[in-house]
Amino acid sequence: MTTPVAQRIIRRETHRSRSIPASLSAVVVIVVLVWLATEIVLQLMGRSPLLVSVPSLFDWGVQMHPWWQMLAGGLFAILGLMMLIASLAPGRRARRVLSGDRIWAVVSDDVIADLLAKRAALAGSVSPEDVRVRVSRRHALVEITPALGQVVDPEAVTRRLDDTVTDAHLDPTLQVRTRVQPARKVS
Amino acid sequence: MRSTSRIANRLWLLLAGLLLILGGVLLAMLGLYPELALRWLGEAQQWGLGHAPEWWYAEPWPGASWATLIGLALVAVVILLLLVLLWKQGGGKARLVLRDSSSVGELNIATAVVQDLLEDALRSRPEVSAVRVRAYTVKRQEVVQVSVGCRRAAAPQQIRAAVTRAVESLDQVLGAELPVFVELNRG
Numbered sequence: 001m002t003t004p005v006a007q008r009i010i011r012r013e014t015h016r017s018r019s020i021p022a023s024l025s026a027v028v029v030i031v032v033l034v035w036l037a038t039e040i041v042l043q044l045m046g047r048s049p050l051l052v053s054v055p056s057l058f059d060w061g062v063q064m065h066p067w068w069q070m071l072a073g074g075l076f077a078i079l080g081l082m083m084l085i086a087s088l089a090p091g092r093r094a095r096r097v098l099s100g101d102r103i104w105a106v107v108s109d110d111v112i113a114d115l116l117a118k119r120a121a122l123a124g125s126v127s128p129e130d131v132r133v134r135v136s137r138r139h140a141l142v143e144i145t146p147a148l149g150q151v152v153d154p155e156a157v158t159r160r161l162d163d164t165v166t167d168a169h170l171d172p173t174l175q176v177r178t179r180v181q182p183a184r185k186v187s
Numbered sequence: 188m189r190s191t192s193r194i195a196n197r198l199w200l201l202l203a204g205l206l207l208i209l210g211g212v213l214l215a216m217l218g219l220y221p222e223l224a225l226r227w228l229g230e231a232q233q234w235g236l237g238h239a240p241e242w243w244y245a246e247p248w249p250g251a252s253w254a255t256l257i258g259l260a261l262v263a264v265v266i267l268l269l270l271v272l273l274w275k276q277g278g279g280k281a282r283l284v285l286r287d288s289s290s291v292g293e294l295n296i297a298t299a300v301v302q303d304l305l306e307d308a309l310r311s312r313p314e315v316s317a318v319r320v321r322a323y324t325v326k327r328q329e330v331v332q333v334s335v336g337c338r339r340a341a342a343p344q345q346i347r348a349a350v351t352r353a354v355e356s357l358d359q360v361l362g363a364e365l366p367v368f369v370e371l372n373r374g
Contacts, residue, residue, distance in 0.1 A: 080204045119340075
């Protein structure tokens, strides 16, 4: 499991490529730069600008109403911050490794959540609609809202789900927490 | 699994994000504290003018200084680099999962062979909704990617085991072990 090819595949399949933000921003910047270059060349040739010449664009930016400057500047800064975060954040995808022999496998957290929800419903003898599961990186939070008059033991459910998680050989593994909500009113 | 250059995506997003934040903050400053922002702009311009070599102002063509031409060339280089970045997104797909010319004759195995085999192996499982096989080249090696769609409450290790068994039977037929990567998604 630790050959260079395996490491590369697992790394790539559990992290985002940032292809979409990088491509989108690259296309926008290319369009803007092509336009700017065209305006500069037109100005050098003494022709009239397509939209606005570069010096008057600069003047327009400086003379714009202060509110617009703050609004546009704020938007640019927020967009830039989002790109900075996209660049530096780990970019983990919601999937984890299914350990085992011969092949490499990852499983989406959605699939794990579905499985835990079904097992929790069985263990707690409640209907599947009464169970909600949220899976984060290291924890699975199971919320059970039993029908009126029904008693659910959260410990028993947790024990059952712990077994399910252990059997799945997940990496990183999940710690299960079960919460039983007060019974909903029958309407 | 694709051969997208992720470090390039990260670097581009980092650089573009920082520049956008800088521009945005400057524009917002123009609205908030116009005198201060204009003084900064003026000082930056003075600094630039003071440090540019003499020949930058020479005009090889009337009206076009070297500074303008260098600027245009830089814009062209940036556009080119961004086009390369766009070109590098995705890619790395392979048509064959195995190409072997070591024995007598040549052996080629197409992805469709593996697709049929795995579909047969997983057909009996009601919790599997779809199987899709693709091949990629990772570090000059063909890798088989199997995407399995899982219906509600599929047990991941059981599906993994079924895929492993099918792959092992393929190993026996081929006399070689293909690198296989499996992803289990909700589907």
